[in-house]
Structure formats: structure tokens, C-alpha cells
Amino acid sequence: DIQMTQSPSTLSASVGDRVTITCRASQSISSWLAWYQQKPGKAPKLLIYKASSLESGVPSRFSGSGSGTEFTLTISSLQPDDFATYYCQQYNSYSLTFGGGTKVEIK
Amino acid sequence: EVQLVESGGGLVQPGGSLRLSCAASGFTVSSNYMSWVRQAPGKGLEWVSVIYSGGSTYYADSVKGRFTISRDNSKNTLYLQMNSLRAEDTAVYYCARTVVTGVGPDYFDYWGQGTLVTVSS
Numbered sequence: 326d327i328q329m330t331q332s333p334s335t336l337s338a339s340v341g342d343r344v345t346i347t348c349r350a351s352q353s354i355s356s357w358l359a360w361y362q363q364k365p366g367k368a369p370k371l372l373i374y375k376a377s378s379l380e381s382g383v384p385s386r387f388s389g390s391g392s393g394t395e396f397t398l399t400i401s402s403l404q405p406d407d408f409a410t411y412y413c414q415q416y417n418s419y420s421l422t423f424g425g426g427t428k429v430e431i432k
Numbered sequence: 433e434v435q436l437v438e439s440g441g442g443l444v445q446p447g448g449s450l451r452l453s454c455a456a457s458g459f460t461v462s463s464n465y466m467s468w469v470r471q472a473p474g475k476g477l478e479w480v481s482v483i484y485s486g487g488s489t490y491y492a493d494s495v496k497g498r499f500t501i502s503r504d505n506s507k508n509t510l511y512l513q514m515n516s517l518r519a520e521d522t523a524v525y526y527c528a529r530t531v532v533t534g535v536g537p538d539y540f541d542y543w544g545q546g547t548l549v550t551v552s553s
Contacts, residue, residue, distance in 0.1 A: 326493075359539035361477075368526055368543035369477065380541070412477055416538040419490060421467075421479040 327351050327415050331424035337432040344400040346427045348413035353393045357417040360389055360398045363426075364409045372411075373398065403429070434458035434542045436527050441547030448517050448551070454510040454527030454544055462505040465530035465537050468512050470523035471546075478523075481512065482530060482537045490537075495521075517551045524548050 328351035338344050348358065356376040361369035371380045373389035376396055386401040400407055408431055413424040440452040452468070468480040481491045481501040489501050500513040510527050525547055528540035 357538070361540075363477075368545055369540070370543075371539065371541050374531070374539050414477070414539060416536070419536045420492065421482075421537060423477040423479070426476045 326420050327354060327418050327422055329413055329415055329422050329424040331411075331413060331427050333427060334425065335428045335430060337430045338403050339432045340403055340405060342403045342432075344403050344407075344429060346398045346411055346413075346429075348391075348396045348398070348424050350394045350396075350415055350417075354415045354417035356392045357415060358389070358391070358396050359414045359416065360387075361412045361414065362407075362409045363412065369412060400429075434529065436529070436542060436544035438525065438527055438544040438547040441525065441549045443550045443552065444517055445553050446518060446551055449513070449515045450517065450549060452512040452514070452525055452527075452547055452549070454512075456508050456510065456529075459529065461503050461508050461510055465532045466501075466503065466510045467528050467530045467537060467540060468501060468510075469526045469528055469540065469543075470521075471526070472520075472523045475523075480525070483510070484532075484537075514549070517549075519551050522549060522551045 330349045332347045358376045360373040363369040377389045388399050410426045410428045435457045437455045467482040483489050483501045498516045502511045527544045529542040531538045
């Protein structure tokens with residue numbers, strides 16, 4: 326299976342900060358990567374697919390980049406609603422795998 | 433509006449069985465790829481199984497041979513039959529509509545609210 330590693334595992338930030346989360350794949354996955362946001366007690370919500378394509382309805386402050394083995398999710402100006410846990414997920418192989426998550430906390 | 437509603441979770445003893453259901457509305461289950469994804473308490477997400485629109489099924493190694501994914505087209509409902517349950521199967525189980533752009537499953541665009549399965553004596 327392809328292993329996905331996210332960093333950091335926890336991130337403390339303030340409203341208005343620019344936030345970057347990194348996701349690394351154990352082998353090249355081209356651009357076959359999605360990002361999700363999950364709030365406590367809720368289901369994950371799709372934010373980004375194909376590494377950089379914004380899902381319909383997702384605010385433009387979210388952006389994704391990268392290819393191969395290294396990817397980033399950037400929130401350009403953190404809003405109160407953005408405090409949550411974020412997961413990356415690869416779909417290069419039929420056995421889909423997720424990163425361990427990055428929790429974005431209030432500083 | 434797309435909606436997915438899971439049910440069937442609960443407390444079961446190790447070695448026991450449970451069947452989860454996921455009732456869909458706003459789209460046709462049989463025309464889509466559908467998956468189950470689970471999340472152990474306080475942990476990350478783990479893909480469990482997928483059923484293709486053509487009926488092919490695939491499983492994570494951790495559940496292969498114990499879990500069976502299926503669907504009832506007349507009820508527009510997805511199922512997960514879980515046998516020989518272990519403590520490590522304790523998790524919230526989500527059903528998710530699965531986007532496909534090639535042959536295999538890609539990512540998940542709609543998720544249910546989840547149902548908790550607890551395996552304990």
C-alpha cells in the first residue's frame with residue numbers, strides 16, 4: 326500500500342494566518358490526491374481533488390498544489406470556521422489510503 | 433439533494449456479526465461506485481471496501497474475508513455485512529459516494545453521518 330504522511334500533526338494558528346499543511350506519498354502518485362476537512366463528530370468534507378482542483382462550493386481561500394510525492398494544502402487567510410482536522414488521500418492505487426491528519430487549532 | 437444515511441451500528445461481542453445499511457437519496461447507488469470508510473475513536477480515516485457500478489467488489493486487507501459489501505438496487509441502499517468482528521474493528525463507519533474518472537475508485541464526494549460499531553465483551 327502507498328503510505329501517506331502528513332505534517333505537522335498539529336498546528337496552532339490565529340484567524341487571518343496563512344496556513345500550509347504538507348502531505349508526502351511513499352511513492353509517486355502523480356496528481357491523484359484529495360484533501361478533506363473534518364470537524365468533531367462530523368463526516369469529512371471534500372475540499373480539493375486532483376491535487377489542485379477546488380470542489381464546488383469550497384471557499385477560494387483553500388488551495389492545493391504538488392505532484393509526484395509532495396503536496397500542500399494552503400489556507401490563505403484562516404477563518405474561525407476553518408479550525409478542524411485535515412486529511413489527504415491518494416487514489417493512485419486501487420487500495421485507497423489516507424494521511425494521519427493535521428489538526429488546526431486556535432493559537 | 434444527495435443524502436446518505438447509515439444505520440445498523442451498535443455493541444457486538446468479539447466474533448459476532450453486524451450488518452450496516454446506507455440509504456441513499458438524490459442519486460442512484462447502482463450507477464455509482466460506493467465505499468465504506470471507517471474511523472477508530474480518536475484516529476484517522478481508513479478505507480474499508482468499494483463496490484463498482486458493475487458490481488465488482490474490493491476490500492482492505494484488514495477486513496478481507498470477513499466483510500462483504502453489497503447493494504439493493506430496489507431500495508437504493510448499500511450494505512456492509514461484518515462477520516468475525518474484532519476489537520480493532522471498533523469505529524465509526526461512513527458510507528461515501530465514490531468518484532471515478534478512470535477505472536478504479538478515486539475520491540469521496542458525499543459522505544453519510546456515520547454509524548458507530550463497538551466490538552467489546
